[in-house]
Amino acid sequence: MGVxxxxxxxxxxxxxxxxxxxxxxxxxPEGEEWSVERILDSARNEPGYRHIVVTGGEPMLFGEIVPLTQGLRALRRHITIETAGTVFQPVACDLMSISPKLRNSTPWEREAGRFAQMHEQARLRPEVLRKLIADYEYQLKFVVRKPSDLDEIRQLVELAGAPEERVLLMPEGVTPEALAERSVWLVEVCKQAGYRYCPRLHVMLYGNRRGV
Ligand code: SF4
Structure with missing residues (x-):
């Protein structure tokens, strides 16, 4: 954070x-198609940024992420991949930032729940989680809504076999007010459990805007 x-x-x-x-x-989903070469050209033209974060959406869904990350490595960039940890690809990566999705993410109330079953069945893949952890330098980042989320987090951390210092808890929210309210109790949870607290720095600095 802060880099x-x-x-x-x-x-x-x-x-x-x-x-x-x-x-x-x-x-x-929206956006325009860019070739791997065009993305690499963009990165090459920004030599001041040694750190590159590949995020989404879910970047591990796409086979092109393999040549993309190999190209970034050839440019000697530090590569972080942000993923929900449900899909494996043999990428080049310096930090696998895995954010397994908790029950609080399932959209039962949104669009009449039409994606809820699909999401619930797909959100956790323990075998993929373990392989990512085994193959890469990693962190586990959980989006937290309420104190009762902690039981589920503990179970997942145990399932993954991750030490506490690899675990980051981030408050859910897209306004500084919501983040401040959740941070009050979440900081205490982190202190008790030995996890790391993870602010949403971009929201605090710029608000919930695209491109920041
Ligand atoms: S927050 Fe959930 S739905 Fe949104 S991009 Fe990440 S994994 Fe996909």
Missing amino acids: PSLFIRVSGCNLRCVWCDTPYTSWQ
Whole structure:
């Protein structure tokens, strides 16, 4: 956090989180097609950004992420991939930022619940989670809505076999007010459990806007 980074955001996701803050990559996917070479050219033309974050949507859905990350590595960039951890690809990656989705993400109330069953069945893939953890430097980042989410987080951390210091808890919310309200109790949860607290710095600095 706090490291100036170039973001590559893909559009398209296999999940439909009820609180998704990038619905233009999931619920209503949009965007224009760029070739791998064009993306690499863009990165090459921004030599000031040594750190690159590949995010989405779900970037691991797409086979092109393999040559893309290999190309970024050839440019000697530090590569972070943000993924929900449900799909594996043999990517080049320096930090696998895995954000497994909790029950609080399932969209039972949104669009008459038409994506809820699909989301519920797809949101956790323990075998993929374990392989990502085994193959890459990683962190586990959970989006938290309420204190009762903690039981589920503990179960998943145990399932993954991850030490506490690899676990980050991030408050859900797209306004500084909502984040401030949740941070009060979430910080205490982190202190008790030995997890790391993860603010949503871009929302605090710029608001819930695209391209920041
Ligand atoms: S996994 Fe990420 S991009 Fe996909 S619906 Fe959930 S929050 Fe949105």
